Amino acid sequence: MQTPLPRVLLGPGPSSISPKVQEALSRAPIGYLDPELFEITDRIRARLRTVFGTQNAFTIPLTGTGMAGMECCFANVIEPADKVLVGIHGFFGHRMAEITRRLGAEVITVEAEWGEVLEPAAIAKALDAAGKVKLVACVHAETSTGICQPLEEIAKLAREHGALFLVDTVTSLGGMPVEVDRLGIDISYSATQKCIGAPSGISPITVSERAWAVRQQRRAPVEWYFDWVLLKDYYDAPHTYHHTVPANLLYALDAALEEIEEEGLEDRWRRHVAVSTLLREQLKELGIKAFGRAEHRLPTLNAFYVPDAVDNEANVRARLLQDYGIEIGGGLGKLKGKIWRIGTMGSSATPRNVLLLSAALRTVLN
Numbered sequence: 001m002q003t004p005l006p007r008v009l010l011g012p013g014p015s016s017i018s019p020k021v022q023e024a025l026s027r028a029p030i031g032y033l034d035p036e037l038f039e040i041t042d043r044i045r046a047r048l049r050t051v052f053g054t055q056n057a058f059t060i061p062l063t064g065t066g067m068a069g070m071e072c073c074f075a076n077v078i079e080p081a082d083k084v085l086v087g088i089h090g091f092f093g094h095r096m097a098e099i100t101r102r103l104g105a106e107v108i109t110v111e112a113e114w115g116e117v118l119e120p121a122a123i124a125k126a127l128d129a130a131g132k133v134k135l136v137a138c139v140h141a142e143t144s145t146g147i148c149q150p151l152e153e154i155a156k157l158a159r160e161h162g163a164l165f166l167v168d169t170v171t172s173l174g175g176m177p178v179e180v181d182r183l184g185i186d187i188s189y190s191a192t193q194k195c196i197g198a199p200s201g202i203s204p205i206t207v208s209e210r211a212w213a214v215r216q217q218r219r220a221p222v223e224w225y226f227d228w229v230l231l232k233d234y235y236d237a238p239h240t241y242h243h244t245v246p247a248n249l250l251y252a253l254d255a256a257l258e259e260i261e262e263e264g265l266e267d268r269w270r271r272h273v274a275v276s277t278l279l280r281e282q283l284k285e286l287g288i289k290a291f292g293r294a295e296h297r298l299p300t301l302n303a304f305y306v307p308d309a310v311d312n313e314a315n316v317r318a319r320l321l322q323d324y325g326i327e328i329g330g331g332l333g334k335l336k337g338k339i340w341r342i343g344t345m346g347s348s349a350t351p352r353n354v355l356l357l358s359a360a361l362r363t364v365l366n
């Protein structure tokens, strides 16, 4: 069998991992109650508080991918018949609404066109009409469109209406500011395989005291695996066995967070801005138009219209992968076949990768 080319991961995730993170992954595992493991998880939790911009005590590396984080965060605060407002401006907003419905909530949705952002006025109107809403939720960085949702106004509205505010930061955490405490976000989940620079399999989550109190007051039980109270008893004293945490993924996350600390969070955000700017400039030179309004584009993932001259966009992606080892993403849902999604996240966010991609695209498109 032919050895596949090493991959340059410029899709919507996962992103590439650094040699240091890869080395950490290959260390020998240790047990789930080993005191060294709790030294590692305590360090991870402290560093996650820094990237989330929070002092929240309950900030943990939940086992599972970003979807586990999504399920877990809704499941702890939502009980059947609760009213939940979900703002939808892309594919992942729809997933939030679906999960919330499955929990038996009464879901009110406010939608924006894919490629646009949610308007606070529309959310205010829906909140005024709905009566008591327990939770307002939306996606910060919509991976399906490359669009960043401003959060400040929505956070304020949620607070004014006595609702918790839950935000998906899967494609933003570690690559751009996520200011949980300053904005008043009560609950957030992310994933490690994007801007954090670790493999997939861990979902960092953070929970405010307000949200914790709502969890404590609920009557219906929470799905066992995701119950915050049981998870707290594992990560904090008395360290009661809950499940066998994946030590190697935690080593890798610890190493990735150390790299973030060494680079400096603000320098890292600036690198993501610089590399995504270079990407847009390079693709513009090839006549490839960026999707969405300039002021709303993410520094972590950008969407581009597939040029009219391309009959089969999947062939272009297949050739990039086969001939050059470069992965980019296609469109999701209603944007399938219409856009390409190019991530410049974590260790993948380098000028070298962008220049490789633009040179490869130039060849493939000719």
Ligand code: PLP
Pocket (backbone or CB within 6 Å): 012, 013, 065, 066, 067, 068, 070, 092, 139, 141, 142, 143, 144, 168, 170, 171, 191, 200
């Ligand atoms: N939310 C957003 C915004 C995402 O982009 C993704 C994955 O790309 C998820 C949730 C789900 O994460 P995972 O695929 O790690 O389960």
